[in-house]
Amino acid sequence: xxxxxxxxxxxxxxxxxxxxxxxxxxxxxxxxxxxxxxxxxxxxxxxxxxxxxxxxxxxxxxxxxxxxxxxxxxxxxxxxxxxxxxxxxxxxxxxxxxxxxxxxxxxxxxxxxxxxxxxxxxxxxxxxxxxxxxxxxxxxxxxxxxxxxxxxxxxxxxxxxxxxxxxxxxxxxxxxxxxxxxxxxxxxxxxxxxxxxxxxxxxxxxxxxxxxxxxxxxxxxxxxxxxxxxxxxxxxxxxxxxxxxxxxxxxxxxxxxxxxxxxxxxxxxxxxxxxxxxxxxxxxxxxxxxxxxxxxxxxxxxxxxxxxxxxxxxxxxxxxxxxxxx
Amino acid sequence: xxxxxxxxxxxxxxxxxxxxxxxxxxxxxxxxxxxxxxxxxxxxxxxxxxxxxxxxxxxxxxxxxxxxxxxxxxxxxxxxxxxxxxxxxxxxxxxxxxxxxxxxxxxxxxxxxxxxxxxxxxxxxxxxxxxxxxxxxxxxxxxxxxxxxxxxxxxxxxxxxxxxxxxxxxxxxxxxxxxxxxxxxxxxxxxxxxxxxxxxxxxxxxxxxxxxxxxxxxxxxxxxxxxxxxxxxxxxxxxxxxxxxxxxxxxxxxxxxxxxxxxxxxxxxxxxxxxxxxxxxxxxxxxxxxxxxxxxxxxxxxxxxxxxxxxxxxxxxxxxxxxxxxxxxxxx
Ligand SMILES: Nc1ncnc2c1ncn2[C@@H]1O[C@H](COP(=O)(O)OP(=O)(O)O)[C@@H](O)[C@H]1O
Ligand SMILES: Nc1ncnc2c1ncn2[C@@H]1O[C@H](COP(=O)(O)OP(=O)(O)O)[C@@H](O)[C@H]1O
Ligand SMILES: [Mg+2]
Ligand SMILES: [Mg+2]
Numbered sequence: 001x002x003x004x005x006x007x008x009x010x011x012x013x014x015x016x017x018x019x020x021x022x023x024x025x026x027x028x029x030x031x032x033x034x035x036x037x038x039x040x041x042x043x044x045x046x047x048x049x050x051x052x053x054x055x056x057x058x059x060x061x062x063x064x065x066x067x068x069x070x071x072x073x074x075x076x077x078x079x080x081x082x083x084x085x086x087x088x089x090x091x092x093x094x095x096x097x098x099x100x101x102x103x104x105x106x107x108x109x110x111x112x113x114x115x116x117x118x119x120x121x122x123x124x125x126x127x128x129x130x131x132x133x134x135x136x137x138x139x140x141x142x143x144x145x146x147x148x149x150x151x152x153x154x155x156x157x158x159x160x161x162x163x164x165x166x167x168x169x170x171x172x173x174x175x176x177x178x179x180x181x182x183x184x185x186x187x188x189x190x191x192x193x194x195x196x197x198x199x200x201x202x203x204x205x206x207x208x209x210x211x212x213x214x215x216x217x218x219x220x221x222x223x224x225x226x227x228x229x230x231x232x233x234x235x236x237x238x239x240x241x242x243x244x245x246x247x248x249x250x251x252x253x254x255x256x257x258x259x260x261x262x263x264x265x266x267x268x269x270x271x272x273x274x275x276x277x278x279x280x281x282x283x284x285x286x287x288x289x290x291x292x293x294x295x296x297x298x299x300x301x302x303x304x305x306x307x308x309x310x311x312x313x314x315x316x317x318x319x320x321x322x323x324x325x326x
Numbered sequence: 327x328x329x330x331x332x333x334x335x336x337x338x339x340x341x342x343x344x345x346x347x348x349x350x351x352x353x354x355x356x357x358x359x360x361x362x363x364x365x366x367x368x369x370x371x372x373x374x375x376x377x378x379x380x381x382x383x384x385x386x387x388x389x390x391x392x393x394x395x396x397x398x399x400x401x402x403x404x405x406x407x408x409x410x411x412x413x414x415x416x417x418x419x420x421x422x423x424x425x426x427x428x429x430x431x432x433x434x435x436x437x438x439x440x441x442x443x444x445x446x447x448x449x450x451x452x453x454x455x456x457x458x459x460x461x462x463x464x465x466x467x468x469x470x471x472x473x474x475x476x477x478x479x480x481x482x483x484x485x486x487x488x489x490x491x492x493x494x495x496x497x498x499x500x501x502x503x504x505x506x507x508x509x510x511x512x513x514x515x516x517x518x519x520x521x522x523x524x525x526x527x528x529x530x531x532x533x534x535x536x537x538x539x540x541x542x543x544x545x546x547x548x549x550x551x552x553x554x555x556x557x558x559x560x561x562x563x564x565x566x567x568x569x570x571x572x573x574x575x576x577x578x579x580x581x582x583x584x585x586x587x588x589x590x591x592x593x594x595x596x597x598x599x600x601x602x603x604x605x606x607x608x609x610x611x612x613x614x615x616x617x618x619x620x621x622x623x624x625x626x627x628x629x630x631x632x633x634x635x636x637x638x639x640x641x642x643x644x645x646x647x648x649x650x651x652x653x654x655x656x657x658x
Pocket of ligand 2: 369
């Protein structure tokens, strides 16, 4: 980890106001969607971001991509603080950061042919202004993503879910990015197709030395694809470690509960497993619990957890945990 | 154990502008009293249509059950009068869907929905029904059940709504519950809670459960027996151990190899299945899996493999199953 990081997220906060009233909008509460999150990403590295729905994964990704203006904190990409860039600088940097969404259907314009969908960003950014050249590049991108270049003339609805996801990936690659946010990029796909797309993402990563922020709720997929993993709960980062370390020696009680909940596709192993079920549900982010936000569901919580917000500490090199009890 | 449900050569089709969709194309299986049967397969392979056909819930038009029989405790559901069927559905056979909002009425309180069902099927008085509703909600882990009775479905979280669905499903003492992707929309910790609840309740009351899912882990954890579906057919069926440890169909093997597993070395490459499932509007000649199958021979393009016994209670629809078994033996 000596190389300069590609991306640094420092004390990121994204608090959304909750308003009431139609004529006079009154702020009645705030949702702390992301609350003091820090991590970094090396070139070529894949960082997994996991946690239950609503914990702030997508918002974190959107802040990094400058699709949301953070309440506080810094996003430093290739050494530059994105908030301090002028418009032109930001446009240039944005081309280096791309996103792949969960639902390939809603993220592709249904009235555009695949060729235009992939070619459009190049046109907008003035890369390959020549139409012919652009078409050649689209064909190349399609075949890199395992699609027949003939798909250029198809509409999204004329393709299967797996094929549409490949189009989404080809579009993300069009501007030669360095960094891609994959937000539940394989979650909606059937397992056999999901494996195809996972392998594609791995191949592309090796080929172009890409870095991914891989947001997903399927922990088996995250373990497979990610070098390091960050676990979020109610806007907070509760644990961060290398994949092997995190999956073999999880420390935070929430991480442990998540891992125990994942069923393994092997009936013999499942029969021998103790299924401790974590009780309760994630509380409302509008009214999060005091102290450690996890304390109402935590099996090892003590009285002080209700009062004190846990600070992240490094248990072992690279293994960060926000729990004073482990 | 007695056979509770016997589905024989079920065929369900839809008439669409693109042609006739053979959604379920000759499916046969049984469910014994008290057991849990898992049905797995990729989206569009006919899992839901198969389940809805059992309860005669296929929208007609465009859909129709065009062949086969479905016997429940010896009676053919397909030949039953509407009135009689109405008393079976929601009574002896209950259903739990992926999205509880589609089966809970948004404008009725939870209490009313529970009580109405019990008053109809169990002939309870409103007072009796209310008492039992409180008991049921407590049993499925809903706090303050008295207060919840007067709430509407949208007041509850997804996990809580699924608990209400389960309370509703067990309320009339069914013999069989069919759960179609009951936890697919839920987070993994809530999924674990709901599945554990379903397992405990079905055990406690001796209810048989058919659980439809695309999650191979869920099936491994909960099912006694498993049916693997592909393109409207069952291609393999057996005990969970048969399916996971001795797969006898290339598609089953393909599915097992495409999922990353928490218990395997981390760097292991996934082996996806090439291609994609066939278009069900076209007539399929030979084996439907052939274009994606690495074991396929010329015969597979011409002939349609039948589901045949390969061991005690273990069936596979593949001409090349011996070669597959040999290969797996050598590999292990
Ligand atoms: N634009 C917004 N306005 C208000 N609240 C929002 C907005 N975007 C997200 N949230 C809230 O922030 C929290 C985190 O959401 P999100 O980042 O989408 O979670 P995840 O991706 O982990 O499921 C949720 O409670 C969500 O409702
Ligand atoms: N109302 C309908 N009209 C036309 N086709 C349908 C309808 N419902 C289901 N189908 C088709 O039937 C096939 C099986 O669907 P389904 O049973 O829902 O699959 P799954 O295994 O994902 O549950 C699919 O090809 C689907 O497109
Ligand atoms: Mg999200
Ligand atoms: Mg379905």
